[in-house]
Amino acid sequence: MAVWLAGCTADISKQKEAQKDTANLQVHTAPDTADIPHNEFGEMVRYGRELIINTPYYIGPDGSVSKNLNNKMSCNNCHLDAGTRPFGLNFFSTHGRYPQYRGRENRILTLEERINNCIERPHNGVGLPLGSKELVAMACYIKWISAGVPAGERVYGDGAVEVDYPADQANVENGERIYALHCSECHGAEGQGVWKPDSTGYVYPPLWGDHSYAAGSSMNRVLKAARFIKANMPHLKSTWERPLLSDQDAIDVAAFINDDRIHPRPQKRNVTNYPVAKYKPIDYDRGPFMDTFSEQQHKFGPYQPIIDYHRENGIPVIF
Numbered sequence: 001m002a003v004w005l006a007g008c009t010a011d012i013s014k015q016k017e018a019q020k021d022t023a024n025l026q027v028h029t030a031p032d033t034a035d036i037p038h039n040e041f042g043e044m045v046r047y048g049r050e051l052i053i054n055t056p057y058y059i060g061p062d063g064s065v066s067k068n069l070n071n072k073m074s075c076n077n078c079h080l081d082a083g084t085r086p087f088g089l090n091f092f093s094t095h096g097r098y099p100q101y102r103g104r105e106n107r108i109l110t111l112e113e114r115i116n117n118c119i120e121r122p123h124n125g126v127g128l129p130l131g132s133k134e135l136v137a138m139a140c141y142i143k144w145i146s147a148g149v150p151a152g153e154r155v156y157g158d159g160a161v162e163v164d165y166p167a168d169q170a171n172v173e174n175g176e177r178i179y180a181l182h183c184s185e186c187h188g189a190e191g192q193g194v195w196k197p198d199s200t201g202y203v204y205p206p207l208w209g210d211h212s213y214a215a216g217s218s219m220n221r222v223l224k225a226a227r228f229i230k231a232n233m234p235h236l237k238s239t240w241e242r243p244l245l246s247d248q249d250a251i252d253v254a255a256f257i258n259d260d261r262i263h264p265r266p267q268k269r270n271v272t273n274y275p276v277a278k279y280k281p282i283d284y285d286r287g288p289f290m291d292t293f294s295e296q297q298h299k300f301g302p303y304q305p306i307i308d309y310h311r312e313n314g315i316p317v318i319f
C-alpha cells in the first residue's frame, strides 16, 4: 500500500503536485468482501455495504426501514463500486480522517455526521439519528474498507483525480455538446436518468432536476464534479488510467450539468453552507467571499486568478 499524502490539507496545489509525481506508486485497493469477518462487526459491515449499494430501498422516500432520503439515488451512484473504486470517490482513507473540521458546517464532524451530510445534500433528505443501526452500519463498512490505512493519512487512488484549470471560464456550450455526445444516452436528454424497472432506484442516476442532488452538494461544484467525471464517465468507457474526456471537456460538461440558470435542482431551505467566507472552496459560488471575484467566476472560472489571489493574501485555497 502506498501512503500518499499525509493529513487532510486543503491546499489543492499540493495535492496536484503529489498526484503528478506518481509514476512509481501502486494504486490502493480495498479489502476483499470475502474476508468480511463472521462476527457481530462483520454483520454490520455487510449491512452497511448493502445500505450503500441499495440506499433508497432501505431509507429512501418509500424505504422499508425509514424515509430519510428525499430522492432515490444510492450512495453507490457517486461512491462507485460501493466506495472501493480508485479515484471513484472511494472510502479508502475516510475512516481515519474523522472527526474533521468541515467548512460547510463550520464545526468538527464525526464520520457519522459526515454520512448524514450526504443524506442531507446529495440525497436532499434528513440525517439519520446518531447511533441508529443504519448509520452505525455504514460507518462500520467505511471503517472496514480502510483496514491497514494509517489514521489521518491518504493513499494513492483516494478520492478523485486532479484536473488542470483552463485559462478561460468553463464553456457551457461545449459542455452541452459533450453531454449530447457522451452522456445523454444514459442520463437522458433532460438529465433525468433511467429508473430500475421496479422504480426502487436508478440504472442511470439523474444529473439535474427535482430528483437529483441538491444545491450545496459537492457534486454541484464544477471542479469537484469534473474530477469525478474525468476518471469515471462515460461509465464503462472511461477509467482513471484512460480517461476519455480531456480536462477541458470534463470541466465544460460539469459546468453544463451544474449551471442552475438552465438546470434547476432542489434547494435546501434553512441551511447555511460555508458560513465563514475564509473556508469556502474556490468553486463554491455563493458570496460573500474573502476575495473580489464574482459568484459567476467562482462557479465557472477562470479559477487560477482566484487561487493566486488567495495565496497572495494568505487566504486558504480550499477545494
Ligand code: HEC
Residues within 6 Å of the ligand: 052, 055, 073, 074, 075, 076, 077, 078, 079, 089, 090, 091, 093, 094, 097, 111, 114, 115, 118, 119, 122, 123, 138, 142, 159, 160, 213, 217, 218, 219, 224
Ligand atoms: C451525488 C453524489 C453523492 C451521493 C449520492 C453521495 N455522496 Fe457522499 N460524497 C460525495 C462527494 C462529491 C463527496 C466529497 C468527496 C471529496 O471531497 O473528495 C462525498 C463525501 C462523502 C464522505 C466523506 C469522504 C471523505 O473521505 O472525507 C462520506 C463519508 C460520504 N460521502 C458518504 C456517503 C454516503 C454514506 C452516501 C449515501 C447515504 C453518500 N455519501 C451519497 C458525493 C455523493
Ligand code: HEC
Residues within 6 Å of the ligand: 076, 077, 078, 080, 081, 178, 179, 182, 183, 184, 185, 186, 187, 203, 204, 205, 206, 207, 213, 219, 225, 229, 233, 234, 235, 236, 245, 253, 254
Ligand atoms: C453507459 C452509461 C453512462 C454514460 C454514457 C454516462 N454515465 Fe454517468 N453514470 C452512469 C452510471 C451507471 C452511474 C452510477 C454508477 C453506479 O451506480 O454504479 C453514473 C453516475 C454519474 C454521476 C454521479 C451520480 C449523479 O447522478 O450525479 C455523474 C455526475 C455522471 N454520471 C456524469 C456523467 C457525465 C458527465 C457523462 C458524460 C461525459 C456520463 N455520466 C456518461 C452511467 C453513464
